[in-house]
Amino acid sequence: MLKYIELKSGQNDQGPAWIARVKLSKSGRTVYFNGKALKRADGKGISANYFDLETGEEYWVSGVKKNGQDRHWAGAGIVWIEAGVVAEYLQNIGAEEIDTRRLKVIADLPETEIDKFRDYENKPLE
Known part of the structure; x- marks a missing residue:
């Protein structure tokens, strides 16, 4: 699944941003991206809807x-787009080529070790 992801903490709407393939948890409340687990903020964020x-x-x-x-x-600021999703992205927006004034193609980002975060979230409280 393709998503737009932007770091909001301390960035004034100009933080690093990516268009990348992500994985979702079964509930859809956690987005796995670039080695991170981003959890739905449910209104707790100031200018964001997920937190690391x-x-x-x-x-x-x-x-x-x-x-x-x-x-x-x-x-x-430039939005980074994974090389492996360019064709799908162009199809989604109905374009034939990347707008290099807005986007920069980068190598695909590392996948997240989902089990690491599943264990982290399900560990018993002490």
Whole structure:
């Protein structure tokens, strides 16, 4: 599944951002991305809808917009897109090529070790 992911903590809508393939937990409340587990914030975030389970950093995670304008209207900066998702992304937005003014193609990001986080979340309270 393709998602737009942007680091929000301390970034003023200009944090690093990616278009990447993610995996979802069975409940859909956790997004696994780039070695991280991003948990749904349920209204607890200031400008984000997910937080990193390990660091607490806040992220905005959303579907990819058909018009290609994934950044917040007040935000700026290049969005990194995984090489392995370019064709699917272009098909989703109905374009023939990447807009290099907005996007930079990067190597595919590492997958997340889901079992590590499943164990972390399910460990008994002490």
